[in-house]
Amino acid sequence: MWVGDVLGDEFEQLTLPLGEDSEGEIVATLVRALPDAVPWWRFGRDTRPLTDVDVLYVHGWSDYFFQKCLARYWTSRGARFFALDLRKYGRSLREGQTPGFITDLAEYDAEIEAALAARGESSGRRLVLLGHSTGGLILSLWASQHPRQVDALILNSPWLEFQLGAARAAIAPMVGLQARLWPMDAAPQVDLGFYSRAQKAVADSDDPMETDPAWRPEQTMAVHAAWLHAILQGHRRVSEGLGIEAPVCVLLSARSVVPARWSDELTRADSVLVVDDIARAALKLGSSVTIERIDGALHDVFLSGRDARTDAYGRLDRWVSGWSASR
Numbered sequence: 001m002w003v004g005d006v007l008g009d010e011f012e013q014l015t016l017p018l019g020e021d022s023e024g025e026i027v028a029t030l031v032r033a034l035p036d037a038v039p040w041w042r043f044g045r046d047t048r049p050l051t052d053v054d055v056l057y058v059h060g061w062s063d064y065f066f067q068k069c070l071a072r073y074w075t076s077r078g079a080r081f082f083a084l085d086l087r088k089y090g091r092s093l094r095e096g097q098t099p100g101f102i103t104d105l106a107e108y109d110a111e112i113e114a115a116l117a118a119r120g121e122s123s124g125r126r127l128v129l130l131g132h133s134t135g136g137l138i139l140s141l142w143a144s145q146h147p148r149q150v151d152a153l154i155l156n157s158p159w160l161e162f163q164l165g166a167a168r169a170a171i172a173p174m175v176g177l178q179a180r181l182w183p184m185d186a187a188p189q190v191d192l193g194f195y196s197r198a199q200k201a202v203a204d205s206d207d208p209m210e211t212d213p214a215w216r217p218e219q220t221m222a223v224h225a226a227w228l229h230a231i232l233q234g235h236r237r238v239s240e241g242l243g244i245e246a247p248v249c250v251l252l253s254a255r256s257v258v259p260a261r262w263s264d265e266l267t268r269a270d271s272v273l274v275v276d277d278i279a280r281a282a283l284k285l286g287s288s289v290t291i292e293r294i295d296g297a298l299h300d301v302f303l304s305g306r307d308a309r310t311d312a313y314g315r316l317d318r319w320v321s322g323w324s325a326s327r
Helices: 068-075 105-117 134-145 165-181 194-202 225-239 275-282 306-325
Strands: 003-005 008-021 024-033 053-058 080-085 126-132 152-156 248-253 289-294
Touching (some): 008 068, 024 068, 024 105, 053 068, 053 105, 053 134, 068 080, 068 306, 105 225, 126 134, 134 225, 152 306, 165 225, 275 289, 289 306
Parallel strands (some): 053 080, 053 126, 152 248
Antiparallel strands (some): 003 008
């Protein structure tokens, strides 16, 4: 049953049961943005360009869905917008569970398919998958395995390659061994909270970012060996080529910066991924890939400073308009 959501009157949520594991009940949570009513003077006809489109958004690591403006972008153009809080993240995290923990990214197929089934009537509707960071990796892998279900894939700084990409092949066997023997071993925490600080520094005062620190901590959640192994396996599959048939749009910052110490430079660059490596990896996604590099953007391009954020939405709109018109 759909119930009210923490984001307020514009949104509702639905719990998706996924069974149990050693930590107890597993659920995912689907959030939907409630559509605007069609103005009376249109006499019930909705002529907006995306009225036949469903969008499914998946968040990144140590994150959950809270981006109201992103949802409004789609609903204002007539699309139905849905966002999925994956198992053990955000709305789906239950007491006693290890946040974000999973041993194989393919396990997320269950909640993706449950979310798509929960949309309601979908016959004749186009499906757009929209993923940020780890969510972009998850959706890319899913799209490659379900080619007939996806009409477009839009990726916001997708984590398609390990930050030490050149060393991935060398470290993957060691991580794999650790994952088998000590799956819950956690890597030392190296996040100093600078990315969260940068987002707050450039936040839009007219539409403040409100997040739950229990669901989106200032410093990233613990990285466990089995989870990292799953990520590296996903990166390996991308590097081998995914053959995605749907057109792909990748939005990235123009540059990266290493967050060794705080500086204003961190408010104008991606401090999480090596964006040049991501751009190269994106070319392995499929045969139709557009890469948009946005000057001054953060890791989440839609949470960047005003100028970069406006640029990001402008580029998204240009790509979506062209894609929609090409049908």
